[in-house]
Structure formats: structure tokens, C-alpha cells
Amino acid sequence: MKSELGKTVLERPIIIIVEAKKNDFEQGWGQCLAELVAAQKLNENPRKPVYGIVTDGNLWQFSKLLADEFIKDSENFTIDNLSHLYGALDYIVESSEHE
Numbered sequence: 001m002k003s004e005l006g007k008t009v010l011e012r013p014i015i016i017i018v019e020a021k022k023n024d025f026e027q028g029w030g031q032c033l034a035e036l037v038a039a040q041k042l043n044e045n046p047r048k049p050v051y052g053i054v055t056d057g058n059l060w061q062f063s064k065l066l067a068d069e070f071i072k073d074s075e076n077f078t079i080d081n082l083s084h085l086y087g088a089l090d091y092i093v094e095s096s097e098h099e
Helices: 025-043 079-098
Strands: 015-019 050-055 059-066 069-072
Touching: 015 025, 015 079, 025 050, 025 059, 025 069, 050 079, 059 079
Parallel strands: 015 050
Antiparallel strands: 050 059, 059 069
16 A cells, blocks of 8 residues: 555565665665664564665665664675565565564
């Protein structure tokens, strides 16, 4: 379902996707982490991980927030290798559904 602000609203658990505007991934991660903390509060269970993605459309980076531990995947994914990117997306969706 789309909100008035154009953001997709999903049921819990929540996956946060943030655009890295002007390829500024550092700022994108700041926004994503703030939204992950808010999502964690919505989940009402800090021991349930919430997942974050920052992307400029070509480059995709993934993370997880579990309790007070923020883990950012060191691997970058690009649309040049769609099967690899889809695999990472599928992993996050599957993991979030089973948490």
C-alpha cells in the first residue's frame, strides 16, 4: 500500500529502503539507520532484526539492525549482476518473513 508521501507501507517485519541521493551513501546510511531504529520500535521487539538497504539504483548496500548492533554488509551489489542482487534481496525478504 502507498502512503501519501509515496513510501510503501508494509506489515511487520519491516525492510527499509533508502535512496542514496546524488550517490551520497554516507547520508543515505544515516537516514537508513534512523529509520531502522524507528522500525525496530514499531516491531516492539529489539531482538527481532530489521533490514536496511541503501541504493542509488545501480549500487545496492545491505544491513541489519539487531538490538543495538548495526551490521552493514561489506559487499556491494550492482545491477550488472542481477542474479547476485536478486539473491541478496530474496535472502532479506525470506529472513524477515521467518524472524
